[in-house]
Amino acid sequence: MxxxxxxxxxxxxxxxxxxxxxxxxxxxxxxxxxxxxxxxxxxxxxxxxxxxxxxxxxxxxxxxxxxxxxxxxxxxxxxxxxxxxxxxxxxxxxxxxxxxxxxxxxxxxxxxxxxxxxxxxxxxxxxxxxxxxxxxxxxxxxxxxxxxxxxxxxxxxxxxxxxxxxxxxxxxxxxxxxxxxxxxxxxxxxxxxxxxxxxxxxxxxxxxxxxxxxxxxxxxxxxxxxxxxxxxxxxxxxxxxxxxxxxxxxxKTLALRMERQCDNAEKIAAFLSQHAAVKTTYYPEENDVAFFQHKRRGAMVSFCLADEARVYDFYRRCKLITLAPSLAGVETTLSHPVTTSHRALSVEQREASGITMGLVRLSAGIEAAEDIIADLRQALEF
Ligand SMILES: Cc1ncc(COP(=O)(O)O)c(C=O)c1O
Missing domain, CATH: 3.40.640.10 (Type I PLP-dependent aspartate aminotransferase-like (Major domain))
Known part of the structure; x- marks a missing residue:
């Protein structure tokens, strides 16, 4: 069977x-x-x-x-x-x-x-x-x-x-x-x-x-x-x-977690893409994932702040969401590619691939989406 x-x-x-x-x-x-x-x-x-x-x-x-x-x-x-x-x-x-x-x-x-x-x-x-x-x-x-x-x-x-x-x-x-x-x-x-x-x-x-x-x-x-x-x-x-x-x-809970994390990521991406403090949101389009199971777009969202100078304040202001340079846990976390995962790249290499100081990578967890969004909103609006 x-x-x-x-x-x-x-x-x-x-x-x-x-x-x-x-x-x-x-x-x-x-x-x-x-x-x-x-x-x-x-x-x-x-x-x-x-x-x-x-x-x-x-x-x-x-x-x-x-x-x-x-x-x-x-x-x-x-x-x-x-x-x-x-x-x-x-x-x-x-x-x-x-x-x-x-x-x-x-x-x-x-x-x-x-x-x-x-x-x-x-x-x-x-x-x-x-x-x-x-x-x-x-x-x-x-x-x-x-x-x-x-x-x-x-x-x-x-x-x-x-x-x-x-x-x-x-x-x-x-x-x-x-x-x-x-x-x-x-x-x-x-x-x-x-x-x-x-x-x-x-x-x-x-x-x-x-x-x-x-x-x-x-x-x-x-x-x-x-x-x-x-x-x-x-x-x-x-x-x-x-x-x-x-x-x-x-x-054992992969399927449940992924469903919820993908749901949350979609809502977070929709929120970020409308927000004035966010310059660009990176989240796969529906046609990118046409060959995926369930047509889900993944549970990771990246975004670039409109004002790069605010990036340090942004991370510090997030309360529910933790800064933790990994991903995929049940809690929503943030990482900062320039200072962690892509630190070894030269400025030119980073700029050429769009990895700028204002870029934030978010791993959606399984919390209630509205709580994650509320935390992001208060961190973005100051
Ligand atoms: C896409 C990808 N592959 C491989 C690795 C390496 O995995 P590990 O840290 O478990 O050695 C990572 C770590 O972040 C990753 O993001």
Missing amino acids: SESFETKTVHIHHNPVHPDVSKATPIYQTSVFAFPGLEEVEDYYAGKRDYLYTRNGNPNQVELAEAVARLEEAEQGVGAASGMGAIMAGLLAVLNPGDHLLASHEIYGGTYALLHKELSRFQIEMELIDLSRCESLEPHVRPNTKLFYLETITNPLLTVADLPYWMEQAKQHGLLTMVDNTFATPYLIRPMSFGADLVVHSATKYIGGHSDVTAGVLVGRRDLLQRAKEIVVSFGASLSPFEAWLAARGL
């Missing part, structure tokens, strides 16, 4: 190590598993037992990774200590020295740093493309181009990539594809259904959903995941059992 997304999100079937099954998944907070004798250790190496040592595998990691894989309609998944750990595992599962990578120029700063500072040391070359000005990958593809990397909704200007188009382009040129689906979640879009080979999440964000966990998940094609799992283990990027447990617990 095929279950709906909402049912799959809640019914996470953990695979108990102990025969007495508890309703909630226990936290296997152990670094190692005990064996009655050497024969059972041999069984582990023969693939007849699942667990030996937590860095190599743990029921809580597997529960989370399998749940996300099911929601993303992927063959397999692996947990990692953070979103960056999962991204690293995905990239290294595909790329070898001498390979070339194409990526959208609007990628998370940490991913850019990983590519630019670390993978370049392994002679992995990259080229960043402004997808809004590019019609075809053809001029960018080289004989050694292996992978195309992009994000479903970008940070901080919330541009939606035309995923069906870009996946098709990548396939035409024989490239593998990896998509960071952190901002959209599988509730809004499942990149595997458009032909992605790997999908990655900072589970620190909507998967966990409560700003209390740091975790990552990579899902995708079985052959690539086999290699990615080995990389997570060898690089020591394994997910802690407790973090995995928290993320899996948070995941």
Whole structure:
């Protein structure tokens, strides 16, 4: 029987190590598993037992990774200590020295740093493309181009990539594809259904959903995941059992949270776009998300203050809404890209991409929309 997304999100079937099954998944907070004798250790190496040592595998990691894989309609998944750990595992599962990578120029700063500072040391070359000005990958593809990397909704200007188009382009040129689906979640879009080979999440964000966990998940094609799992283990990027447990617990309410957070974001964007103290509001248009599930436009809203000089006062005046440079918790939060996530960019780079001092990024929570709007109004009107 095929279950709906909402049912799959809640019914996470953990695979108990102990025969007495508890309703909630226990936290296997152990670094190692005990064996009655050497024969059972041999069984582990023969693939007849699942667990030996937590860095190599743990029921809580597997529960989370399998749940996300099911929601993303992927063959397999692996947990990692953070979103960056999962991204690293995905990239290294595909790329070898001498390979070339194409990526959208609007990628998370940490991913850019990983590519630019670390993978370049392994002679992995990259080229960043402004997808809004590019019609075809053809001029960018080289004989050694292996992978195309992009994000479903970008940070901080919330541009939606035309995923069906870009996946098709990548396939035409024989490239593998990896998509960071952190901002959209599988509730809004499942990149595997458009032909992605790997999908990655900072589970620190909507998967966990409560700003209390740091975790990552990579899902995708079985052959690539086999290699990615080995990389997570060898690089020591394994997910802690407790973090995995928290993320899996948070995941169960993903559909409910996303519905409410998208509702709130829509109302907040409508309010901001009418407000005289706001110069520009960034929120995906309906036609941008025509290929999304439920046609929802996401739960993030960015906006630029008309008077940039007021930006410090604005953050300080927000009372209900907290300044916290992350996103996707149940409480509405704000971040300031220029001084946090995009700090490493030069002024010219920032100005060129529209990331100005007056730009504010808001992550809509699940509070009553009128309370969030009232807080924004009093902070804007002074
Ligand atoms: C889109 C995106 N991908 C990946 C990451 C990295 O995730 P983590 O902080 O869990 O390593 C982030 C973090 O903000 C992000 O926003």
